[in-house]
Amino acid sequence: MNAILTALIALLLLLPCPARAQSVLRIGLNDDPDALDPTISRAYTGRLVFAALCDKLFDVTPDLKIVPQLAASYEWAADRKSIVIKLRPGVRFQDGEPFNAEAVRFNIERHQNTPGSFRKSEIGEIQSVDVVNDLTVRFNLSQPLVPLLAALTDRAGMMVSPKAARALGDKLGTQPVCAGPYRFVQRVAQGKIVVERVADYWDRASFSIDRIEFVPITDSSSRLASLRSGDLQMIERVSPTDLGEIRADPKVKVVGVPELGYQMIPLNIANGAKSKTLADVRLRQAIDLAIDRETLVKTVFAGEYIAGNQFVSPASPFYDAKVPVGKRDVARAKQLLREAGQPSLTFTLVVPPERDRQEAALILQAMLAEAGITMTIQSQENVTMLQAGRRGDFEAYFTFWSGRPDPDGNVYSFTTCKGAQNDSHYCNADVDALLTKARHVADLGERKKLYDQATEIMQRDVPRLILWHRRVFTGFSAKVQGFTPYPDGIIRFRGLRLN
Amino acid sequence: MALWLYVARRLAVLVPTLFFVSVLIFSLQQLLPGDAAVALAGEEHDPAVVAAIRARYHLDRPIPVQYGLWLGRVLRGDFGESLRNRIPVRELLASKLPVTVELAACSMAIALLIGIPAGIVSAVRKGTSVDVVANLLALSGLSVPHFWLGIMLILLFAVRLGWLPASGYVPPWEDLRQNLTTILLPSFVLGTGVAGVMMRHTRSAMLQTLGADYVRTARAKSVPERLVVLKHALRNALIPIITLGAIEFGRLLSGAVLTEQVFAIPGFGKLLVDGVFNRDYAVVQAVVLVSASLYVLLNLGADVLYFLANPRLRGSA
Numbered sequence: 001m002n003a004i005l006t007a008l009i010a011l012l013l014l015l016p017c018p019a020r021a022q023s024v025l026r027i028g029l030n031d032d033p034d035a036l037d038p039t040i041s042r043a044y045t046g047r048l049v050f051a052a053l054c055d056k057l058f059d060v061t062p063d064l065k066i067v068p069q070l071a072a073s074y075e076w077a078a079d080r081k082s083i084v085i086k087l088r089p090g091v092r093f094q095d096g097e098p099f100n101a102e103a104v105r106f107n108i109e110r111h112q113n114t115p116g117s118f119r120k121s122e123i124g125e126i127q128s129v130d131v132v133n134d135l136t137v138r139f140n141l142s143q144p145l146v147p148l149l150a151a152l153t154d155r156a157g158m159m160v161s162p163k164a165a166r167a168l169g170d171k172l173g174t175q176p177v178c179a180g181p182y183r184f185v186q187r188v189a190q191g192k193i194v195v196e197r198v199a200d201y202w203d204r205a206s207f208s209i210d211r212i213e214f215v216p217i218t219d220s221s222s223r224l225a226s227l228r229s230g231d232l233q234m235i236e237r238v239s240p241t242d243l244g245e246i247r248a249d250p251k252v253k254v255v256g257v258p259e260l261g262y263q264m265i266p267l268n269i270a271n272g273a274k275s276k277t278l279a280d281v282r283l284r285q286a287i288d289l290a291i292d293r294e295t296l297v298k299t300v301f302a303g304e305y306i307a308g309n310q311f312v313s314p315a316s317p318f319y320d321a322k323v324p325v326g327k328r329d330v331a332r333a334k335q336l337l338r339e340a341g342q343p344s345l346t347f348t349l350v351v352p353p354e355r356d357r358q359e360a361a362l363i364l365q366a367m368l369a370e371a372g373i374t375m376t377i378q379s380q381e382n383v384t385m386l387q388a389g390r391r392g393d394f395e396a397y398f399t400f401w402s403g404r405p406d407p408d409g410n411v412y413s414f415t416t417c418k419g420a421q422n423d424s425h426y427c428n429a430d431v432d433a434l435l436t437k438a439r440h441v442a443d444l445g446e447r448k449k450l451y452d453q454a455t456e457i458m459q460r461d462v463p464r465l466i467l468w469h470r471r472v473f474t475g476f477s478a479k480v481q482g483f484t485p486y487p488d489g490i491i492r493f494r495g496l497r498l499n
Numbered sequence: 500m501a502l503w504l505y506v507a508r509r510l511a512v513l514v515p516t517l518f519f520v521s522v523l524i525f526s527l528q529q530l531l532p533g534d535a536a537v538a539l540a541g542e543e544h545d546p547a548v549v550a551a552i553r554a555r556y557h558l559d560r561p562i563p564v565q566y567g568l569w570l571g572r573v574l575r576g577d578f579g580e581s582l583r584n585r586i587p588v589r590e591l592l593a594s595k596l597p598v599t600v601e602l603a604a605c606s607m608a609i610a611l612l613i614g615i616p617a618g619i620v621s622a623v624r625k626g627t628s629v630d631v632v633a634n635l636l637a638l639s640g641l642s643v644p645h646f647w648l649g650i651m652l653i654l655l656f657a658v659r660l661g662w663l664p665a666s667g668y669v670p671p672w673e674d675l676r677q678n679l680t681t682i683l684l685p686s687f688v689l690g691t692g693v694a695g696v697m698m699r700h701t702r703s704a705m706l707q708t709l710g711a712d713y714v715r716t717a718r719a720k721s722v723p724e725r726l727v728v729l730k731h732a733l734r735n736a737l738i739p740i741i742t743l744g745a746i747e748f749g750r751l752l753s754g755a756v757l758t759e760q761v762f763a764i765p766g767f768g769k770l771l772v773d774g775v776f777n778r779d780y781a782v783v784q785a786v787v788l789v790s791a792s793l794y795v796l797l798n799l800g801a802d803v804l805y806f807l808a809n810p811r812l813r814g815s816a
Contacts, residue, residue, distance in 0.1 A: 191668060383538045
């Protein structure tokens with residue numbers, strides 16, 4: 001008996017020590033991403049996966065400064081109609097192909113020429129790409145456009161391997177090959193997306209997690225339970241209603257940062273027959289004055305979101321502090337209504353069947369009623385509402401904008417006379433001139449002055465009611481170290497560790 | 500009538516049924532509010548992008564033409580590709596079907612293991628406290644919402660006790676043990692729901708057969724009670740239970756939407772719901788068509804079993 005025992009112990013001691021266990025980070029996504037091809041990707045969740053797979057020419061810092069990523073440096077021409085970008089040397093795609101100026105040209109042309117590309121309009125101003133030398137490219141633009149750099153911090157700036165793209169064609173999204181720190185391993189639709197660390201990545205030392213699994217779990221209670229049970233180590237876009245539960249659990253943490261976007265109600269000013277109701281600026285000002293944004297946010301979101309009145313949040317360096325979120329003034333609202341000859345204004349707000357906006361609409365309705373304004377709430381499915389918005393078949397509708405790192409992306413197409421998303425048909429030549437000039441100026445201080453002037457005009461004109469900014473909450477296990485939240489809600493893996 | 504003739508006749512009826520189902524799915528999809536091309540374009544308002552999407556997926560063609568194009572492809576075995584992630588729908592179906600079949604089979608096994616013995620016991624002990632308890636449990640299984648029970652079980656077994664994973668799915672060929680641990684809770688949630696129905700039906704069928712003349716005769720002949728119940732009564736009571744089992748199994752195969760959502764199981768139900776929300780027409784059409792086919796085939800299977808179990812049908816069917 002003793003001999004057997006001794007033999008067993010000896011055998012155990014002789015067994016080879018297991019190799020260091022692979023570190024695996026499992027992240028719960030709110031939904032299943034669409035195609036993993038930067039050119040045709042549309043869904044927000046896809047960007048979380050791309051952060052591991054595909055590096056971009058530029059990235060943003062947590063305070064929204066634009067910094068080179070696959071680029072090494074850049075220089076604008078004096079007329080801002082071209083930009084020369086020097087590329088990082090020694091970078092390879094995940095299939096071993098070199099990353100160089102030809103690859104950049106290929107990618108930009110692919111974004112512009114692929115049928116169904118969602119990037120085409122983001123970089124439509126790039127007329128041509130010159131290969132200056134192996135590691136230098138020049139983008140020639142149709143008009144000066146400083147915010148172009150911001151577009152290159154997202155999917156338009158992601159570079160895929162030209163060889164893989166040629167081989168796979170429109171199926172590249174099923175097996176993406178980029179130049180990021182993690183390579184694509186496997187995707188089970190609605191099940192998981194698996195990526196693993198690239199051995200010869202140029203900045204390998206900054207990435208310590210070996211393998212990342214993205215798991216779409218649409219049910220928020222189930223996502224949270226998976227985090228708390230340890231099945232997941234991170235979850236994105238945590239709902240404010242789940243914050244209490246996370247904060248009460250010492251095994252998990254949550255951090256939030258103000259989002260880039262905003263929730264808004266465009267008002268129909270000059271788009272078709274329904275624009276008559278709110279065409280008078282005094283009526284729009286009265287509505288604006290009758291709303292108490294702070295109370296709205298406290299009531300519906302327990303103060304977790306941020307009251308807002310501009311196209312950037314109060315946390316942004318572009319926020320105009322001279323026109324902060326105003327105090328409610330019912331008396332002044334009533335006076336304006338009387339002056340406009342409409343003491344009992346009536347209009348309809350279209351709201352999609354979604355909890356946050358439905359609840360907020362009810363509070364707004366009560367606030368407006370105190371100023372003598374009757375706001376009828378009409379529920380309508382989201383896509384139908386947006387289509388009606390474009391046609392001008394609305395007086396007011398409740399929507400949101402996910403936001404862009406450059407302020408231009410949050411305002412230009414919504415408030416310039418010919419803006420593609422200007423459903424209100426708001427048109428003010430001064431605002432147009434200021435916002436267009438801001439596209440030509442590279443200096444941040446000067447740009448801010450231009451945006452401030454435009455903001456102040458729009459505060460008077462009230463083409464749309466910007467009401468609040470959400471916070472993007474990321475939940476993670478206490479084992480996760482080195483996490484820095486970004487306002488775009490995308491998890492950066494650089495420096496992230498698992499204890 | 501010979502069995503093969505019976506099956507052939509039933510299969511012939513299958514063709515118009517599936518054709519009708521396909522027309523119905525296609526028409527219902529057109530009633531979904533909102534334009535698929537706009538839904539796919541998301542925040543992108545550029546009319547050129549929307550028009551390109553519409554052209555790519557033939558959404559600009561008249562609806563009967565769209566239907567014809569789709570049907571033509573389906574008859575050649577091509578379900579098209581997902582509008583959302585560009586993965587061929589055939590591949591999506593092939594990867595989801597084993598998951599759904601496993602979930603349905605495990606749930607059915609749990610339902611049968613609980614439902615039939617409980618039904619028998621409560622029929623044999625009718626009116627006793629055992630009967631009352633079995634009825635109460637069956638009713639709870641039927642009436643407790645699946646998503647609620649699912650979340651409660653996750654909180655207990657995954658968060659509090661840490662015995663089982665909270666969500667997700669691991670295929671059996673990757674890791675059998677993990678596969679069983681991930682499938683256990685969702686199968687239990689679905690299985691208890693079906694067990695309630697099975698128990699109620701077994702009980703009433705057993706009560707009927709236990710009161711029949713031939714059972715009384717068997718008892719009069721001093722056949723042991725165990726044999727009376729299991730051989731004489733249960734065998735005859737099983738006929739309606741087979742039909743019910745097939746219908747329930749078909750229902751499980753067409754996807755358990757809420758349970759799959761709660762446990763993040765990538766099965767048919769989740770595929771269908773995501774398809775509807777994303778206006779992914781190709782996926783929705785394929786899933787509904789395949790589910791409908793499975794359902795019809797399972798019913799046919801039940802009828803064949805019924806046919807075999809009940810000799811009296813052979814003369815009249």
